[in-house]
Amino acid sequence: METTLSSLALKEESDGLSKELELYFQNKFSSQKAQPNSLLIDEPYISSWESYATDAIGGNAFSILKMCYPQLNFPIEEGINKTEDYINTVLKGKNTTVKRENTLNLIDPEGIEINIFESVAGKVPVIKVPNNQDFKQIIQSLLYKNNPISVPDSMGAVLINGINNWHRLHSLKQDWLANNPLENWNEEFAKNVLPNSELFKDRIIILSTKSYSNVSANSLAISESQWKLYSYSIRLEHECTHLLTLKKYGCASNNLHDELIADYVGITKTIGYYNMDWMLAFMGLENYPIYRKGARLENYLGSSDLSFENFEKLTRIIKNAIANIAGFDEELGKIDSASDQIARIDALCKVSVLEIASENGKYLLLSKYKEARMYCYD
Template identity: 40%
Template sequence: METTHRQTLRSNILAAHGADIAQVEELLAYSENVFAQGRLNLPLNFPLESELHVATWMQYAAIAHEIGTFEALKQRLVQLQFPIQAGISQTEAYRIVTRKGGLTDQMPEATGLVLQQPDPLELLIHQSLAGAIPVLIVKHRQDFVSLVQALAMRNEPKLVPDSMGACIVSGFNNWDRIRQYRKQWETANPIAASDNDWAAEFQRLAPQKALYQDRFIILSDGFYSAITASDMGLEEVEWRRLSLIIRLEHECTHYFTYRVLGSMHNHLLDELIADYRGIVAAAGRYQADWFLRFIGLESFPHYREGGRLQNYRGQPPLSDGAFKVLGALVQAAARNLERFDVNYRSELKHPHQEALVTIALTRLTLEELASEAGDRLLQTVCFELATGF
């Protein structure tokens, strides 16, 4: 529970950035730090051990090397055996396959997912601070949209914004892993292996989600946040290369906060932290101007319509006045983060230290990061956490 003193400080910071009383209340609720509710058990050793599903995806990667990524995954991930079609997730055939493990053989609905450029699709197992995680890299924009819709939106043609170039899929029920589990169980129990016996075993399996639920990342190799190379002052090839680095580290940071703190949200503080890690990975240091361009505040206080900031307006959405104050907060927080990085980048030479800064950022609120002492507050939290490593 946040102390009254801390809430008063946050209120004063909001007022200093132009918020009136009503906007202060809006923004206090909006920027409540959900990370602080997560349990942090130190010390931790980084990188963390990989989750169980990674071993299966390593098998997929080996098969993909032989027959191609799309063909390898299409044989194992049942969603890829259906097209993108409005209402398909509500059909009996789709439910039988995705909820009960039915086979698509002789199902007229299972016409398969169509990709424009399936051959360049790439699967890699990336080692992050939070452990290894499967990553799909998609070279064609429409193919990225189709894969996100198939694997994260139950094959429904839901909107994928142009500014969205990555998706982390969590809680994915992998029926291929369940079938592998059943084969191993039948081998170990050759006598008691009837359909009824398996039904009982399946009930025991269901609560053990780590045995059949996967987590993986889908990445587009397009320009990050739909920002052009000319806007970045870079050649297209170089900006595409850097965009992929930023995007991958950004998603791995969400994965990190999920595994370490049990929290991964579609929220501006999450985005600030994830973009910090992504920019550092790509540029070797944090550049606030990059982040502000990504979210549409490159000409602060003017906001560019279509920037990512509007994607994190909250539910219910912030009022226009509160949204303007939010932009001021984010701009100040980014500048403070850059000052912190300039002063301490040379000291961050070990994965534990990089992890420590990421965790420290989750301990503060947007208001605190945007305060005049934001960079020093972050330094203090890093110091306090360091004793736990």
């Protein structure tokens, strides 16, 4: 019965879609790749970051970050990643302690914080960057190799997966050489370190403190101070949801399916229920069918140059999906445990966006949720 409804739902929403949109809306969360919840444990790098967090108290966070990620010692400059100094320092780990006259020029480096957040996916390092311009520069440095690539105002957080931590790698080398003074580090690195990237790569979350999705407090009819607190909480829970899908399904992509799931958790964990009006505003659809140009929805279309007709279809699908997610949340009520939260995420992962947006979307989500609850324990 459920398989039939799922097939009908896909047919209902796929009719008339371009091949480009059909491909875009393919579900990338594979049940075959899913890991059991028991594997959502803390990873080896967390102990290093717990020490960093302690050492960062008192305004030292940015100095610690520069020690871990030497690209933060370089300015934002077109093509700088192709210079010999950058390649030797950032890619080869040489000269990481050299002080440079021309470096990243932050406005409030002392305001940066390092915290360890305990999420449903395990502990994760969280870098809080209060100044918006500083946030953009750090993103340009860590994501775009210090090139001045534009960062949208609607972007306020990022989960960085698999970034080299040169402090961890140098510490590993020093410890190994101390215990193996007559051995060859290069051979050890090639044989036992390089194949085990968890020894030197990090997963970190970088958060700004600006209004979520660049949506103003006034437009949501709440106070600035309350919206600032809400925005930070939504953003944190949002990125932790990406971390969970990455660890459990091996997938956390720049796609509207991922965003619908992560925003669902961010909103519900922050205010206790899913606010459909907020979600529509986050996507620029508060006045649907009119779309607010420049809204966050555009951040997830990549290089797609959709026709007016296809963009209209996409916004209709997202609007319907949001409505059915609201019905799903209303049926279940407030999230009451980690297993409840994970089961809801599982349901949203296993039902494609086209299925969620269909007439039977709410039913399909509830069915997958009940199935997930059978295998999910606190």
